[in-house]
Amino acid sequence: MEPRVVGRRPRIGVLALQGAVREHVAALRSLGAEPVEVRLPRDLAGLDALILPGGESTTMRKLIDEYGLQEPIRALASAGAPMLGTCAGMILLADRIADGDDPVFPLLDIEVRRNAYGRQLDSFEAEIDVPVLGDPPFHGVFIRAPAVTGVGADAEVLAVDPDGQPAAVRQGRVVATAFHPELTGDRRFHELLLGMLDASVEAER
Secondary structure (H helix, E strand, O other), X not given: OOOOOOOOOOEEEEEOOOOOHHHHHHHHHHOXXXXXXXXXXXXXXXXXXXXXXXXXXXXXXXXXXXXXXXXXXXXXXXXXXXXXXXXXXXXXXXXXEOOOOOOOOOOEEEEEEOOOOOOHHHOEEEEEOOHHHOOOOEEEEEOOXXXXXXXXXXXXXXXXXXXXXXXXXXXXXXXXXXXXXXXOOOOHHHHHHHHHXXXXXXXXX
């Protein structure tokens, strides 16, 4: 199989239905990647990876169904494309939702609860140790964040919040955070996504 990216900038999709889209686009551009805003199935063509941003997960779920994006995005994941979900994106990637909703893209062996940290007024920031990213700690911005209430055997906890609750997880080439890395100047989670893409190229070789 030919490598996914040869002699060109990686094309990274950002689900652009609602939420913190432009922040992810800016982060990708700063790292030399080519961001692609994804609104329709045709926008997924030729993508190397996909970001599911923070926002309002119920609205995003409805628009994913309305625009017929569920199956094409599942197919992209099945083809091995790395994915990063932040805040609402974590909810979209979880295979169990404590609130009773059906999963959207069940790619992470975790259970989540929406808005578990409280409402907008309960938003907070904290320094989060993420060993896979090295030092210094990552500045976590938690805004109406989901909580990870269960982690299955197939998922790996990458970081916990100040109370010891899982705040970042990984399973294969899928990573999700309860906080918003795109709202900081720290690009290490975006670099982690691009690093997974590099690893997939090496594996294909």
